[in-house]
Amino acid sequence: MSEPVWLVWAREIQAIAQTGLTYVQDPFDKERYEMLRNLAAQMMAEGSNVDVQKIENLFSQQSGYATPKLEVRVGVFDAQNRLLMVREVLDSNRWTVPGGWTDVNLTASECAAKEVWEETGYTVQITKLAMALDRARQGHMPPEPFSITKLFFLGEITGGEATTSIETSEVGFFAQENIPQDISTGRITPHEIARLFAHHANPELPTDFD
Template identity: 60%
Template structure:
C-alpha cells in the first residue's frame, strides 16, 4: 500500500525527524544551529502547505518539545464487541462529536494492550480484556484525514467485555472529558460521521472480520 499523504508532508516530516535526531546526538555548536535551522524549515514547509497545521512559529514550538531520537508515535484502539456482535463506539468531543472506537496515545510503563484496556475504560466506562492484536497500521498509509505532523503507528486490539454494563468511572479513573456518548452498533448501523483521524470504515470492516474469525493473522502496514 502506497503512502496516502502528500509528498511535501513526507519531506517536511523527514526533515524534522533528521533534525530532532541530530540535536539528540551532536555536541558541535555549529551542527546544533544547522539542525535548528532544519527544524524551522520543516515548520515553514508545513505551515505554508496546510492551513490546518498551524503557523510556522506554533509548529516550531511543537517540534522543539520533541527530543531524543525521532521515532513514530503509537496510538492504541480497543475494538469491543458485545455478545450480539455489535461494536462499541464513542463520540469524540475534540472532533465535533464524530464517532470512533475508544483509544488514544500509548502511555509509558504500560503495555500496548494495557493502554487499550485503559482507554476503553476512560472513554466508555466499560471494563474489558484485550484478546488479540488485529491491525498494526501506519497512519499515513491508510488514508486518515487530516494528516498530522508526526509519523504514527496505530494498534487495534480486539477486546471482550468483562461486564455488560459500564462501571461508574471505571476502575476509579477520573471523570471522562474526552467523549460524550458510548453505544454499541451492528455492522450495518455504523455511523457515517466517523472521526477519520482516528478510525476509517475499512478498518472497522476488518475488525468485524477479526471478531468473526479469531484465527485470522494480525494485519500490518
C-alpha cells in the same frame, strides 16, 4: 490515499533534525539542525495553513531519537456482534472506537484496556492484536505532523456499564450495517472498522500489518 509529498518530506526533515539535535556536539552543527527544524516547520505551515510559530513550538518540544508515536484502538463487541463506539469530544463529537496514545510504564494491551475503561465505563480483557498499521498509509484525515503507528486490539467485556467521560459525549453499540456516517477519520477509517468486524468474526485471522 497517499499523503502529499511536502508532508512526507517535512516530516522526514523534522525527524533528521530532532535526532541530530539529540546527539550533536559541535555548536555549528547544532545551528544547522535547528535551521533544518525550522525549514520543516515552514514547509508544514505552507502546506497546511497552520501558523508557522505554532508548528515551530510543537517541534521544539520534541527530543530524543525520532521514532513513530504509538496509538492504540480497541474493537469491543457485545453479544449481538455490535461494535462499541464513542463520540469523541475533541473531534466535534464524531464517532470512533475507544483509544488514544500509549502511556509509559504500561504495555500496549494495558493501555488499550485502560482507554476502554476511561472512555466507555466498560472493563475488558484484551484478546488479540488485530492490526498494526502506519497511520500515513491508511487514508486518515487530517494528516499528522509526526509518524504514528496504530495498534488495533480486540477486547471482550468483563464488567462495567456505559459511562461517558470528559473525552466522550456518548457511548453506543452498532451493527456493521448501522455504523454512523460521521466517524472521526483522524482516528479510524471505514476500512479499519470493516477489518475489526472481520477479525471478530474470524479470530484466527493473522494480524494485519503495514
